[in-house]
Amino acid sequence: MGEALGGLRRTMMCGKPRETNVGEKITLMGWVQRNRRLGGLNFIDLRDITGIMQVVFGEEINKEAFVKAQAVRPEYCIAVTGEVVKRQDPNTNMETGLVEIKCESIKILSESETPPIYIKENLDAAESIRLKYRYLDLRRPDMQNIFMIRSKTSKAVRDYLDLNGFLELETPMLTKSTPEGARDYLVPSRNYPGMFYALPQSPQIFKQLLMVSGFDKYYQIVKCFRDEDLRANRQPEFTQIDLEMSFVEADDIMAVNEGLVAHVFKEVINHEIKLPIRRMTFKDAIEKYGSDKPDLRFGMEITNLSEEAKAIDFKVFSDALSNGGSVRALCLKGGASMGRKDIDRLGEFVKTYKAKGLAYIILKDDEIKSPIAKFLKEEEMNAIIAKMGAEKGDIILIVADKDSVVFQSLGALRLELSKKFELVKDKSEFNFCWITEFAQFEYNEEEGRYHAAHHPFTMPMDEDMHLLESDPGSVRSKAYDLVLNGEELGGGSVRIHEADVQERMFRALGFTTEEAYERFGFLLEAFKFGPPPHGGLAFGLDRMVMFLAGTENIKDVIAFPKNQNAYCNLSQAPNVADAKQIEELGLMINTTKEV
């Protein structure tokens, strides 16, 4: 049952009445948070997206409303009209807590069954229930706040880019499967049975085509799709802030984008980002932090002990060095208090990153404890301690292996220790950094060929152009990532616009011209007609909102997310399709396939 509005108009939102409104007659509409009986009166807390207002019902105020209010239960949707009065028992925890409404009339707009989850902040309910009843989960004030932040973020992005001359242009959703990259979602075609569209993993090729078209500056906030097994914080559909510019170099693109991020953080959460954002080369990031997305909110850099280890007669060190690897270490301040078990656990931890083990040196107040002490002369031990800047109370953690293993394991260990020992002191800090000069290629040992680290249209650095043929492994590219607190917020590159460079690139990747055309045909075709120098960047909007809203769960920032199996508990998608429609698409269900 429910009543029609019947011409009744809302005159104020629930979170707005203040002492200055005392004496005014207002109409509020919203949901019943609770309905208490106290001293012969009924008190309803009425909630909408702006806040909560206390509404009082009494026989003396209005008998009909008072009687009707008895039947009202949580999450009923109601309209109330009455006078704003001062509260006898002010509640300073509520923004509206100094006033209340004396209710003269009430309409029950709709009733509610008992909701299966509580409509309150910091709900601790099973995810599957929250997702199934997402519309109730989204009634919770903390969730509503997140989506107000998300909406503000999109607006701030658009305002900034519009002001900077970017055009919002839409690229197609039904497009062609991309040959490299993640798995595409396919969409069967009815006009061409047995053929498929693909949903875009990004508008990369189309935005480059828009540059070829002369649109100069493009942006789009756009859905992208990847049919991958979902790790935590991945969703099959996600939203990208995608942009591209012509007649620019990397510095121009980075300047626009740090301006964008600064504008967004200022507008949405009033946080000032100091510009320019610091830059770090990929090489430095790996060597100091063992990661291309270093968390710079704390120090504990990786230190190279290879020089000090040279003379040490310890097989693990000497093997690593003679195989072209290195010996590197972290120094954890105050880590000397760690027990044996904890240290063993860290040893197991680095083994998951293929390190053979973890050597350590504990600087106790009165002694130095280390399983490798017996291999070290006193001056060798002292040299290591000095290089690490270690003091009494610290622990030094050492990995010796080939470089890739050393960096991966120490990089991961550094993050693990920061969690365990809460090395990030200021949780509200936003530590931004550009990572630049990425490697152009990654060598794929299985295939015995180089792959594009970014994508095959990324421009090599001018300084390294001459190495494309002779030493591809050391070519750096004009790619850049924006990293925030150890997470990649966005990334992009300057693209190749010169036909001859593009050809050299394909050769370096081991493609014949024919193969290159097969894979990237329509972009290469377009590049025959005067492509401009161009480049761009894409941010993950979902991740940006996670930072702005202070949540670590991507499902919190997507209104209707899928679960880990890419299933929607609310709508029960995916689901069976009409047999006739499947036939029209020229498809059959493979019933032998295990479901």
Place this chain on the structure above:
Amino acid sequence: MGEALGGLRRTMMCGKPRETNVGEKITLMGWVQRNRRLGGLNFIDLRDITGIMQVVFGEEINKEAFVKAQAVRPEYCIAVTGEVVKRQDPNTNMETGLVEIKCESIKILSESETPPIYIKENLDAAESIRLKYRYLDLRRPDMQNIFMIRSKTSKAVRDYLDLNGFLELETPMLTKSTPEGARDYLVPSRNYPGMFYALPQSPQIFKQLLMVSGFDKYYQIVKCFRDEDLRANRQPEFTQIDLEMSFVEADDIMAVNEGLVAHVFKEVINHEIKLPIRRMTFKDAIEKYGSDKPDLRFGMEITNLSEEAKAIDFKVFSDALSNGGSVRALCLKGGASMGRKDIDRLGEFVKTYKAKGLAYIILKDDEIKSPIAKFLKEEEMNAIIAKMGAEKGDIILIVADKDSVVFQSLGALRLELSKKFELVKDKSEFNFCWITEFAQFEYNEEEGRYHAAHHPFTMPMDEDMHLLESDPGSVRSKAYDLVLNGEELGGGSVRIHEADVQERMFRALGFTTEEAYERFGFLLEAFKFGPPPHGGLAFGLDRMVMFLAGTENIKDVIAFPKNQNAYCNLSQAPNVADAKQIEELGLMINTTKEV
């Protein structure tokens, strides 16, 4: 081949230099429109998205640049640096026509093959070629202008809705197939082989859920999908401006939306729409214009001659009347000059709308010509002429049939005549009208049941609520369309939020509760928990941009459109998919299906 920018920066756009810039040294970048040799000099017209600038090369100005410029051909992408000087031969047709650049240096950023289409306004090339080389088609100034208009339109929509308290919220693209409506595009699931997501035809259900969640005001500019055979001006993916509001009635929604349209037309093309926009009931629209999207830029309303026809002894008239139909007519001013062939053609035309024929009365200067004159007494003829307000030189065109045929055929005839006789005098006029009080139900004769004319959540008018069971055919709904120059620009409705009304609605549609749940389960489930009164509207963004840009082809306003077979000539989508991937999806291609 191509040159790198190498640190060179663009300092101005091509369309910007003016006399006030004379003496400045500037760098422009863009595409070569043409390269002429004249009097020992080279003149290059350089184009970017802002306009065209003349650049002069000469041996005296800079020899190296002059030599390099010889090799430059149309659509090469170049950068030029030089001084702005006054033109000896000012060209007042160009905004930059009073000045030119004396080129001191030129970089050829990239070369171009001879483009397969001309880069010029009002191109007359085959659509398939334009779509295949879309990136060149989009270089044409008239196309670039359209997409600047489109971008401005989106921005104006967002600014207005943001200012009016709407949140931009995203709804999912991978969702559940909708049981009524057009054919969905399906997306096979890998996690649930043999199951499918559907791409949304509109975010209707999700936006209603957002209202249940208490988001109060939602909007989104969003891609929607329909796998239908493409008529002219339909695309498989299109963009909707979608919005929904809570605690409102139809007037509130219409007020916000006409404010939106007025803001957009003012911001984008500086056109003032006089508010409020006139309203017309569905019944009036049908009776006067034979259409629920009447073109009101010209009159020529349908006139009911049934009263006049009653006494006339003419079988066609009397049959129509005795079968419950009517006799109605149009009067075309000045139409008496039409020849016999033209009139016969109009007769054929109305037959395509199932009319049995077209009677006519021609008011020549000296006589009245009419095949039905013999059936009419003089006073009967005079009564008809008087009712029609016809004068010498006019023609009266009459259809007698059951009402639906009369309205359809005369409505179509009215539009046909307006084209033929150019009845729309002011081509720049934007004539808006709200159509209201739509029929709630349409009777489906095949199925022998009522269908929802809008959708099954549309609220009936309060005045007609009592007729839901007794006379569903005459129930009017709280639905409204915004019509512009005879096209539907947008439409929406107030939704049902009362459980009991919803149940009555389903009964009227012939659904059991179980069937209703099967079709609309998760929305109905949500409605158990205090849904607010709510309603909304959706505009077709593509169509809105067509009006703002003055084009009648939807492909002109979509950057990368599909052709009539939903095929993309540029990317060659749809295309074959990887056999392994098809298998992972639990599908097989039905090879017996004709391709």
